[in-house]
Amino acid sequence: MIEIDSVSQVFQTSARQDHLALSDISLSIENGAFVSILGPSGCGKSTLLYIVGGFVQPTEGLAKMKGKAIKGPGPDRGPVFQEFALFPWKTVLGNVMYGPRQQGVKHSDAEAQSRALLDMVGLKGFEDFYPKELSGGMKQRVALARTLAYHPEVLLMDEPFGALDAHTRTRLQNDLLNIWERDRKTVLFVTHSVEEAVFLSDKVVMMTRSPGRIRQIINIDLPRPRRRSELLLDPRYQAYIVEIERMFDDSDENELRP
Amino acid sequence: MMKRAAPFLACIGLLVIWQLASLALKNDSFPTAVEAIRAIPSILGDKDALVNFGASIRRMTIGFGVAVAVSIPLGLLMGRSRTVASFFNPLLMVIYPVPKAALMPIIMLWLGVGDLSKTLVIFLGVSLPVIYHSFEGAKAVEEKMLWSGAAMGLSAAQRMLRIVLPAALPEILTGCRTGLVLALITMITSEMIARQSGAGNILFNALDMGQYDTVFAMIIIIGAMGIGLDGLFERMRARLVHWSEPQFDIPLSFS
Numbered sequence: 001m002i003e004i005d006s007v008s009q010v011f012q013t014s015a016r017q018d019h020l021a022l023s024d025i026s027l028s029i030e031n032g033a034f035v036s037i038l039g040p041s042g043c044g045k046s047t048l049l050y051i052v053g054g055f056v057q058p059t060e061g062l063a064k065m066k067g068k069a070i071k072g073p074g075p076d077r078g079p080v081f082q083e084f085a086l087f088p089w090k091t092v093l094g095n096v097m098y099g100p101r102q103q104g105v106k107h108s109d110a111e112a113q114s115r116a117l118l119d120m121v122g123l124k125g126f127e128d129f130y131p132k133e134l135s136g137g138m139k140q141r142v143a144l145a146r147t148l149a150y151h152p153e154v155l156l157m158d159e160p161f162g163a164l165d166a167h168t169r170t171r172l173q174n175d176l177l178n179i180w181e182r183d184r185k186t187v188l189f190v191t192h193s194v195e196e197a198v199f200l201s202d203k204v205v206m207m208t209r210s211p212g213r214i215r216q217i218i219n220i221d222l223p224r225p226r227r228r229s230e231l232l233l234d235p236r237y238q239a240y241i242v243e244i245e246r247m248f249d250d251s252d253e254n255e256l257r258p
Numbered sequence: 259m260m261k262r263a264a265p266f267l268a269c270i271g272l273l274v275i276w277q278l279a280s281l282a283l284k285n286d287s288f289p290t291a292v293e294a295i296r297a298i299p300s301i302l303g304d305k306d307a308l309v310n311f312g313a314s315i316r317r318m319t320i321g322f323g324v325a326v327a328v329s330i331p332l333g334l335l336m337g338r339s340r341t342v343a344s345f346f347n348p349l350l351m352v353i354y355p356v357p358k359a360a361l362m363p364i365i366m367l368w369l370g371v372g373d374l375s376k377t378l379v380i381f382l383g384v385s386l387p388v389i390y391h392s393f394e395g396a397k398a399v400e401e402k403m404l405w406s407g408a409a410m411g412l413s414a415a416q417r418m419l420r421i422v423l424p425a426a427l428p429e430i431l432t433g434c435r436t437g438l439v440l441a442l443i444t445m446i447t448s449e450m451i452a453r454q455s456g457a458g459n460i461l462f463n464a465l466d467m468g469q470y471d472t473v474f475a476m477i478i479i480i481g482a483m484g485i486g487l488d489g490l491f492e493r494m495r496a497r498l499v500h501w502s503e504p505q506f507d508i509p510l511s512f513s
Contacts (some may be wrong), residue, residue, distance in 0.1 A: 055405045073408035085402035088426045089501045099410040130501045150410055 007061035044212030078152030098152030137168035321380025335390035337396025384443035393432025395426030
């Protein structure tokens with residue numbers, strides 16, 4: 001589905017200084033997989049997602065979607081951002097309908113689909129609200145519905161639950177899994193939370209701190225549908241978390257050494 | 259209730275102070291508030307005066323309208339394109355601190371004392387705040403909002419028109435509101451420098467002839483016009499951007 005081929009990204013921080021954000025990343029993501037990119041902040045994991053989204057052009061290397069080089073954003077790859085990025089001048093329904101309308105879907109069809117999606121993300125009754133009237137968790141539900149509405153083949157989620165409180169975050173994780181388990185879209189999910197990555201993913205890509213390199217790829221072999229209450233007691237789930245945490249601890253110690 | 263009445267009470271208070279001050283000073287060139295207010299109906303009933311007002315309002319409307327139509331697109335483009343911004347920025351930096359009325363003599367020299375000169379001065383006065391606020395508004399548009407639009411298939415031009423413009427609208431309208439007040443100010447000053455017609459013309463003719471009650475009546479009328487226009491605009495603004503996050507501004511108006 002997605003091929004990332006020796007991608008590097010250099011940002012010019014000032015006239016003389018360059019910052020190597022990503023170094024020689026190669027990764028392939030199969031159709032229908034839930035893949036998390038996990039790493040400390042500043043490791044370039046979001047940049048990698050933006051490159052797949054076509055929002056950022058890599059300095060070197062190439063990202064491909066279904067064999068074709070990614071040159072820019074497109075409705076086959078739908079982003080969901082930590083900042084929600086809703087259109088504040090549109091109602092909840094207007095936001096969700098925006099993509100389908102842009103794709104040329106008839107108004108009445110777009111409205112019916114959008115209402116159904118809002119029902120699915122648990123926002124029935126909030127169709128005519130404006131984003132400013134919603135809580136963070138509700139805003140992110142709208143953002144998810146808005147992206148799902150134009151049927152992207154890949155969901156690109158950039159720390160989508162990072163700005164939410166722990167309780168809301170857990171509920172949204174559960175709901176995301178429920179929705180995902182219905183149609184199994186390919187998901188690329190950026191997070192810095194180990195639990196979140198293990199709970200949601202088929203595959204966790206661990207990245208090192210700057211410059212971002214792939215440190216290890218871990219397959220999460222846990223049964224689906226996953227239920228949090230069962231997983232928390234599952235020794236395999238606990239083992240994955242301990243294993244990943246330990247690896248990050250090791251690398252932190254290496255960095256602290258003089 | 260109290261909140262709505264407060265600005266009117268302030269006006270009445272001001273008039274009372276005026277009345278007392280002029281009674282105490284007993285100066286010919288400082289009529290009492292009552293005398294000034296009494297002179298208002300005769301001005302508003304005079305056909306010549308109304309023609310003058312009409313001319314003022316026409317110039318102001320055209321100057322303001324053209325300025326807004328040019329400044330919003332320019333400001334938005336500057337806010338989204340570094341090239342456009344670096345081209346126009348030095349130009350605006352030079353024009354910004356110059357009082358627009360100070361350009362009036364040169365403009366009159368080139369374009370005469372008629373409508374064109376005065377409308378141009380109004381245009382210049384209105385443009386800068388509108389450009390500045392449109393620029394700031396466009397610059398502040400969240401990158402991720404534009405990315406979301408791009409992923410839905412919006413072209414660069416569509417993103418400008420359908421994301422940058424509405425997202426920057428609250429800021430743009432703040433600029434327009436400042437521009438509206440400046441339009442009124444430049445309108446009067448331009449008529450003061452190039453006396454020919456207009457509300458400013460009536461005011462300064464009256465001053466020349468020592469009709470001080472008319473002078474003060476005109477000041478009240480012009481002031482009321484400003485308050486009225488600003489109130490109307492504020493009402494329209496509130497309706498257009500009711501969706502935006504509330505901001506901490508005490509509205510300086512009667513709306």
